[in-house]
Amino acid sequence: MSVHKQLLWCVLAFASQITSGLALPTPASQNHNGTLPRDALATRAKGFGNGVPLRIMPLGASITFGFGSSDNNGYRKDIRDKIEANGNKVNMVGNNPSGTMKDNDTEGWKSYTVDQVHDKADASVPKYKPNVILVNVGTNDCVQNKDLPSAGKRLQSLLDSLYAESPKATVVLSTLLVNKDPAVQRRVQDFNSQLEKLGNQLQLQADKKRLVVVDMQSDLGPKVDDLNTDGTHPNDAGYRKMADVFYEGLKEADRRNYFVAADKVDGLADDGA
Incomplete structure (x- = not known):
């Protein structure tokens, strides 16, 4: 046998031993219709903060309450559904429940200004110790033209209290919505600049x-176009957009690694439903 033939024989023999001793990975089994099973394609979300339960306080006035929506859920059901689908347990907390949704607790008070919402927060935040607070407040200050030059200072006082009363809280603070009344909209823009x-x-x-x-x-x-006829409160489509904006804020908070477990409060479950 020539040297070349001997070398070819050795290579083929070695390859045969390897393939007989090792099994190649098999593709995922298929369903009867030839598609891959759902589990082979899906990736399960961990949720924000590696799935830490979120005790969320929606804080504000009538927009937080959900006024003007068809079910008084406002933005809260949409954002709650998004968070649950992402992998977190959710417990909405607050002293003024509103809407048809499950877990409809909120700290939204119709017609309240920043200072009045601050007073309500001082009573509710120490009680619930939320680790997420969604804040939309100040619309009534603009509608009533109430002490707008001090809006920034009054907002800071509110935020200082929130962090003092629930140190583990992540606050998502929203600017005010557009308003149909040109005079109110100018005040809203001033308020938002200070915010x-x-x-x-x-x-x-x-x-x-x-x-x-x-x-x-x-x-x-x-x-x-997403406002009701009063020119201030969103309709259902507007509230869905609010939920989208707040949800983007939660995603940014997660990128910054803000989320931590809430302090234990007797009687509060991880899932408010």
Whole structure:
């Protein structure tokens, strides 16, 4: 046998031993219709903060309450459904439940200004110790033209209280929605400028707070056509857009690793439903 033939024989023999001793990976089994099973394609979401239960307080006035929506759920059901689908247990908390949804607790108070909402928060935040607070407040200050030059200071006082009363809270603070009344809209823009300036200042401090500011007047937020006839409160489509904006804020908070477990409170389950 020539040297070349001997070498070819050795290579073929070696390859035969390898393939007989090792099994190649088999593809995922198929269903009767030839498609891959659902489990082979799906990836299960862990949820924000690696799936930490979220005890969420929606905080604000009538928009937080859900006024103007067909079911008084406002944005809360949509965002709750999104969070659950993402992998977190959710317990909405607050002293003024509203809407047809399961777990309909909220801290939304119709016609309340920043200072009045602050008073309500001082009673409810220590009681529930939320680890997420969704804040939309100030519309009534603008409608009533109430002490707008001090809006930033009054907002800061509210935020300071939230962090003092629930130190593990991540706050998602939203700007105010667009308003159909041109005079009110100008006040809203002034209010939002002070709010955004405050958010930037808090992020520059050495002891940065768990704060994300979201813009309800961005492309994602409600437009004038998404408001009810009163020109202030969203309709159902507008509330869905609010939920989308708040949800983007939660995603940003997760990217910043803000979420931590809430303090234990007797009688509060991880799932509010």
